[in-house]
Amino acid sequence: MLIPLALAQFICSFAGTSMNVMITDIGADLDTSVQGVQVAIAVFLLVMAALMIPGGVLTERWGRKRCFQLGLLVYAAGALVSAAAPGLGVLIIGNSILEGVGTALLIPPVYVLATLLFTDTAARAGAFGIITGMGGVGAATGPLIGGAISTALSWRAVFLFQALVIVFIVATGRRLADPLPADPDRPLDLVGTVLSASGLACVVLGIMQADSGFAVMLIQVGIGVALLAACALHLRARERLGKPVLLSLSLFGNRTSNLALVTQAIQWMLLLGVSFVVATYLQVVRGYNAVETGVISTAATAGILCSSLFASRAARNHPQRTLIISGFAVAVTGIAVLLALVRIWPSPWAFTPGLLLIGLGSGAMLTPSVNVVQSAFPETEQGEISGLSRCISNLGSALGTSIAGTILVTALATPTRAYLLALLVLAAAGIAGLLTAVLLPGNPDPKRGRYA
Template sequence: MRKWMVLLTLSLSMFIIVIDTTVMNVSISALVVDLNTSVTGIQAAISLYALVMASFILIGGKLADVIGKKRTFVLGLAIFGVGTAMASISTSLMMLIIGWSVIEGIGSALMMPNIQTILREAYEDKDRATAYGVISAVGAVGAAMGPIVGGFLTTYYSWRWAFRLEVAIVIVVLVCCRYISTELRQGSRPKFDFIGAALSIFGWSTIVMAVLLGQSYGFWVAKQPFVIGSMELAPLGLSVVPFVFLTGVTLIFVLFSWTAGRDEQGGVAIFRPSVFRTAGLKAGIAVRFIQMAVMAAFLFTMPLLLQLSFEFTAMETGLALIPFSLALLVSALGGARLSAQFSARLIIQTGFLLAIAGLILIAITVSPDAEPSDMATGVVFGAGVGLIASQILNLVLSSVAPDQTAEVSGLNGTFEQLGNSIGVALVGTIMLGTLTTGLQDRVMAYPDLEAEAKVEITQALQNSVELVSSSQLAEAMQDAGASVDQSAVILKAYGEERTQSFKIGVWFLVFLSLLGLIVTRSLPNRKLV
């Protein structure tokens, strides 16, 4: 029994990390009301959480080399607890971002890579395969239970209780950490690559911030000037976004150049680019990136669709996602058992095919006349994602030598969270952009408006459109003094364009999944057991 206490400790840690974001997704509408913010604001908080994790995961892996895996894990757990406690008492979006997105994100980043490396060192052979299967299953259970737990607490109590329960679990895990062995240090303490760490943080942060800024400022042509103090930036009528993105790419290029130079000289680097020479590693990390982008975007999009189009409560949203959640759980557990019969590549490819089929069914089903039960087609998507999740982590980590596990785990975690962050940011931007363009086109086609009025309205819509429910829009129209006939026309137009924006968002996920399927061709064709 004592042997499996390490697995229990790590599983509880994985559970609270995974359930955290899924709880947020079904609580979006409640958060918007309680914190007096918008869907766009909560989207930014969710993306920022994943961004902070992506920026600090490499640091979490390398810090373990300096102070030890157990100490780094416990430090991350404590930071996570502080951030969770702060999130539970948030009174504004900014307070939520500081507590949840930043502090909790840093804690998660210190924990994640060390969960995987401690697990690898604690078990061998069949026990290790079992442990990886359990961790994958726990991740699936967290993803499955998150919408239900979050929906129940948000509807009948408060979304704050989800964070309070996480604090309680953190305390239990801290007590259980005594079962994790403290590694004995041999030789002098390794140095830390502060320059590489800084380049990693600012590089990845800048790239994701560019995606988030594109929503407000345009991805190429400036929707509005970027204001710093009294200075407005819109060079040659262009948005600041491509310049911000180019800055991020440049910093990442410098990061790879810096680490390659340190690696060649035998110095300490935040990671060694030479690990990418391992067969299939680049493809494995790319597949994980795409899988997480699709998964995160789906879990952001579907609760919004259910709550805004069907006016579901958080609890009803969680219940509606049960078919998807159960399919994900069963598929993740079943996929681990298939490892002895089939190659990981074949299982992952099958997963992508199922995910694509499920998303196409959802895209076809979404319409203004759709029923909530139509969203049960998410079961096919869930089964596909579960199959991918059951294989990809083990495939990535088993492709390198034991002494490279911590490093590759950190890299894998970085791209995992980048996928999370970019997936949510992109799908949110696409949906809002589609909604804005659709409403502008309707205004321009409206016969009873003069040309000057059409231009004024379309310009006003450019930066003021938000995703809201029909009841919220009706209330706003009433407050604005609109007539019954005017409200009816606007509500019908908005509802149709909102549905179209969700449909386009799902088709974007189909495209990403097809891209993932293509990348799987470069994965090694071998069994994991």
Template structure:
């Protein structure tokens, strides 16, 4: 038990970091009503939280180099705990934005890179594989358990208790964190301010643009913003395209600045040379692909279960539970597989397994849910995640020296954030696009709907069809003065097209997941063989070919 004490501390912290945002997503309606705001206000808070994480994750990792990873972890835990308590006591949206989106976000950018770095520092060899497998399993379990915990809290208590609990947990973590072994920080290290500004602004602009794509459109403007009554869509192009272009320009400037600092013998915020390491580059891109898939799935499944089938948050959480079971089980199996199979092959098996699970979920998503196929599909999805989780964190950290673990931790957090943002945005915008197109075509083709009502529907969905239930759609139509027969016909068409669009979006996730198998090419193709000195020998492993 003593041997894994540090891992328990890090694992508990990892659980809190991931649980937080999933609970907020599933409790969004309840929180909005409690704070006297609307869904748009809550979506702004969620977006701001994502921006804070994206903007400062690399800086958080670098501060770990300067202060020491353990100290950064403790400071981040304090900041995060204060943010959680502020969120729990928030009387309105403004305080929630400050406590959750800003303060918690700033705490997280210190804690998340430190967790990965401290795991790499405290464990080596076989134990490091187990440690990163466990952290990966905890991440997936927290993501899957979030809807269940959020559902329980919002149904039987209050969402505020979740954040009180987080504050208490981080306080306990702080008390026992002194036992974590660390490397000394470099107090003389000077962080380049321009690099921080370029990194923060580039990542924030990129993530903001991607997240707004569901509303504004990627290229063709759907519902662009207005300033003083003037629509912002230069040359008929969505603002998202300009934001992403601007982000790439800023990030190119950032990369160039890092190279200049390295060439001048100064310390960069990010060692660009690390990205030329094949194992790290491949590990990070697969990390992003993994979180793309999980974010996309956690967008599609709640829409299907809650909006189409009418499940509540608690029922949704229970349906997702098999994913957690598969993830925990296969993360353990994956850590054992690493003694007989290379990281490349285990990751490929994991990615393929993930794809098979998504295909089963796709088959199960019907007007009437096929419970067993859905449960098996979610379990297999979790199994794929578990196999990936057992490899990628360890591969990324093993690709660099211990002095660079904080930077890699920051990179992992950044790629995780990017994967999640792109997963939600791409699948969400595709779903809305397909729903709008299919619904409009179906309405215009129906002979049971009067022409004037067709015109009303066309105008109402010109900027994208809303994501609402069949009952809500029919009620809205009746309130607008549409005749009951026509309202019933339109609502039925809407429900049919909604399910069809959701299935197509889910199939896209399946296809992209299989394509992402090629990203594993740069992962190690050899099997680590422990050398004399024990399974936790700091001298490291030798390698032998996989032979497969």
């Protein structure tokens, strides 16, 4: 049962980082810039974040298995469109929009099905460990696999590889059983969907307008915040009238879940932000090709693999809070090592220790954060919280790529300074995540078997 679910998370995470090593190849082929490719990557992550909550609602309305299968089909269509893209615009339609929509449809069912199929706390932690671990592996191996395929064949072949993986997932997922019936009468709050999606888009894309001037960025981000505030007021008004809402505001009444959601966002911000910054620096500044960039990035892959393999055992033997704190501490240390060694050592090996530590830290805390969030709510609310959880994680990914990437792109005239500033911002975010994790409770509620 876990094979198609874990592979689905793997390929969606793979898509978020594989393009990082193809920046120069795509730019040369499609006659676009580093910033153009950054926009495509960030919009993909943004579409996932913006539509993940509606995807959670549709999961309940259409049924978990049906929504999962539909998402796979849309994703495969996007991969094929991307492979044949004649220009940046079509690439954005295929990769950023279609693959983003497909991901938003298929990821919420992955976590809901895992929650429903594995009712034992330890078994559920193990399932989440495998799924989130594969997500981390997908994000970490994206540069390596993508670099190898694009160097040996073409960057377009990377999207064909994604389509082939989707075919395999469809074949292995045919026997998946949906434990609960669909609720076709479950309404979708369209106004809330539009307000939330527009607000998130304005915030993320506004950050990417930094090169157009601080005032432009501030205005667009301000509009995004206003739209999100309007969305919150809309949701509150509908709840008071007893009408169905896109997302129940009561989900934000759980302090433990709120803290864990913040740590989730920052974890993915670190992982995707570092991946983009290092890959861009290696290609644009050092002049490495896709496969060389991917090989250097394998240190992070190795770190995530090692820590993910022990995630299930660690979740049984240690408090979730301890694992998350340790993960952030190791990841921030990795960024510091990355900064120090690359400045004083010109060898490609200078990237290895820091990336290894970042991978170890990320792999150690991805599973505990998801487990804390999902376990904080009963089964009846798993659809909503799954969508919110994935939304927050992908928003963190989009912010990591947009913030760190914008700093790097706007200051490439002084590459060493740009690299330093981008990683310092990510390190500051990691410290904020560490401080947030300290506030988490150490143990679940023993009477209910979940976090209070």
